Amino acid sequence: MNAIVVRNLTKYFTPSKKEKKKGRARNPSLESRKQGNNSIIRAVDHIDFEVKNGEIFGFLGPNGAGKTTTIRMLTGILKPTNGEILIFGQNFWNNPIKAKQIMGHVPEEANVYMDLTGLENLSFIGELYGISKKERISRAEQLLKKFELFEKRHLKSKKYSKGMKQRLLLCMALMSNPKILFLDEPTSGLDVQSSIIIKKLIKDYNKNGMTIFMTTHDMDVANEMCDRIAIINRGKLIGLDTPENLKKLKQEYQAVDFYFTKEAKESELENLSSVKEVRKIRDYYHIIVHDLNDGICEIIEYIKSKNLKVKKINTYEPHLEEVFLKMVNGGDDY
Amino acid sequence: MRISKEVFGVKGSKKLGLTVQLRRAAAIAQKDLRIYYNKPPVIVQGIIFPVILFFTFTIGRKIPTPLLISGLMAMVIFLTATSIGPFVFPWETMRKTFERLITCPVSVKTILFGSMLSSFLFGVIFSLVPLVLGIIFFSLQITINFLIILIAMFLAAFVFSSFSLILSAPPTDMPGNIMIFTLLLKFTILFLSPLFMPIRDHPLAWISPLTYFVDIVNVSLGLESAFGHYGILIDFAILSFFGVFFLFLAFMLHKKTLQKRFRN
Numbered sequence: 251m252n253a254i255v256v257r258n259l260t261k262y263f264t265p266s267k268k269e270k271k272k273g274r275a276r277n278p279s280l281e282s283r284k285q286g287n288n289s290i291i292r293a294v295d296h297i298d299f300e301v302k303n304g305e306i307f308g309f310l311g312p313n314g315a316g317k318t319t320t321i322r323m324l325t326g327i328l329k330p331t332n333g334e335i336l337i338f339g340q341n342f343w344n345n346p347i348k349a350k351q352i353m354g355h356v357p358e359e360a361n362v363y364m365d366l367t368g369l370e371n372l373s374f375i376g377e378l379y380g381i382s383k384k385e386r387i388s389r390a391e392q393l394l395k396k397f398e399l400f401e402k403r404h405l406k407s408k409k410y411s412k413g414m415k416q417r418l419l420l421c422m423a424l425m426s427n428p429k430i431l432f433l434d435e436p437t438s439g440l441d442v443q444s445s446i447i448i449k450k451l452i453k454d455y456n457k458n459g460m461t462i463f464m465t466t467h468d469m470d471v472a473n474e475m476c477d478r479i480a481i482i483n484r485g486k487l488i489g490l491d492t493p494e495n496l497k498k499l500k501q502e503y504q505a506v507d508f509y510f511t512k513e514a515k516e517s518e519l520e521n522l523s524s525v526k527e528v529r530k531i532r533d534y535y536h537i538i539v540h541d542l543n544d545g546i547c548e549i550i551e552y553i554k555s556k557n558l559k560v561k562k563i564n565t566y567e568p569h570l571e572e573v574f575l576k577m578v579n580g581g582d583d584y
Numbered sequence: 585m586r587i588s589k590e591v592f593g594v595k596g597s598k599k600l601g602l603t604v605q606l607r608r609a610a611a612i613a614q615k616d617l618r619i620y621y622n623k624p625p626v627i628v629q630g631i632i633f634p635v636i637l638f639f640t641f642t643i644g645r646k647i648p649t650p651l652l653i654s655g656l657m658a659m660v661i662f663l664t665a666t667s668i669g670p671f672v673f674p675w676e677t678m679r680k681t682f683e684r685l686i687t688c689p690v691s692v693k694t695i696l697f698g699s700m701l702s703s704f705l706f707g708v709i710f711s712l713v714p715l716v717l718g719i720i721f722f723s724l725q726i727t728i729n730f731l732i733i734l735i736a737m738f739l740a741a742f743v744f745s746s747f748s749l750i751l752s753a754p755p756t757d758m759p760g761n762i763m764i765f766t767l768l769l770k771f772t773i774l775f776l777s778p779l780f781m782p783i784r785d786h787p788l789a790w791i792s793p794l795t796y797f798v799d800i801v802n803v804s805l806g807l808e809s810a811f812g813h814y815g816i817l818i819d820f821a822i823l824s825f826f827g828v829f830f831l832f833l834a835f836m837l838h839k840k841t842l843q844k845r846f847r848n
Contacts, residue, residue: 263847325687327846350689357687361680365619377611378688380604422684
């Protein structure tokens, strides 16, 4: 069963009088998405996708692409102009309170209550989810220990560092033990230690069956953590697949880099049936092949026959960042 | 359907009923009281203003004790019950904690009711101060009907905390802006109210909801109602009307402006 199903989801904004007067939208990146003269801004434009139960789903896009607007619609902050959101098969807007009961949300900006302590923040959120006092305290303490905040539990959260606040936000989102966790840029601007803790714990929770929906700018995080990735640009979905498939989709050629202990003959390598092209770059050979497996096998045979020794082999594959940039700048439609 | 039941819980809808929402509103009220009671705008509008205005209105004037107590109680309950609400919404919009509340399983009405409850409690607690002072210093000079005063206090706190929800409806994220706007409105209402003077002496007194609270307190302290023999009943009826009207208007306005808070 899908945890989230999004059908034809759309969000249009009408600029306020003030914005109309100034002649621009609050978010300048949305300006270019105005529809003709009627000044409607298409923040999210008829998107469809599904998030499977138990997967980590990444939502990527450049600034102003519509990521936050989408996550805000999925968490009930913004009401869609059009379209449908199903949470475990039930229409979100038919009973938003019931749907929110099984969701946790970590926004991009740390919105903890600065005048409450870490423990008080968690206890308050627990109360809003209807957790009993005894259970609240026990869960809060467990989470604070897990996220290495227990020692600072009685400190007002305005005294927490950015990383600590982000961890507290995660604790708040996890207080109700949600089935779906929404994360908006969870590791953005964090120190290495906090980032590692957060990534590890997200993976742990996912292993225990929690569905994760996360937006991120960090391609390494997306590549490392997400089962599937959707790419949104200018309000439209332009790609959705596993990181591996997305990379394949944009892979123009397959290649392997060989580092030999002594010079090899480029012409001989080029004569191999599975080799398309050979480029000598500094101390290695960038060999473009028709098929990676056949190519490597044939090149190794050649190496053996010529008594060459290999220092290092690298297979070439496009980085997710390249795929992302290509899709976003190339304007490919999904 | 079975999977949905497993996910959402069999008793899902029952569990999220009115009692649960009321409990959650109480949690929001408790949070508001804990966080905002000592914020400068709340202290200035809720405590310092009533004290300053009390002296401004009364020094050098010979005012009968019941009018002194009723005027002070009315001013305190009005200013304190309307001090937290208009501050909380823009502040929480600015800090994005309002978004946090919206993502929790609480309805907008629950959030509004929670905010109203904190204003209500703030108003009731602080308006007890002039009453207690009145009893301590003037108990020999006045007769007091406590029950009527208490009911009136609760009703007035309800009216003015509903009014504070109206003041908090503009979808701004700058508390300063809304505080200026609310001050202008609150001073206008104060000057339209017959504070520290006989109600009949004020030509526009009938406009202000404060008038009816003052009249009830005056009657409870042994004076005659300004609205005739059944004056106190009229007072309660009109105050109740104001309360329901303000609450209805506040819910309508917030429903209209809610989405505008999340444009950024």
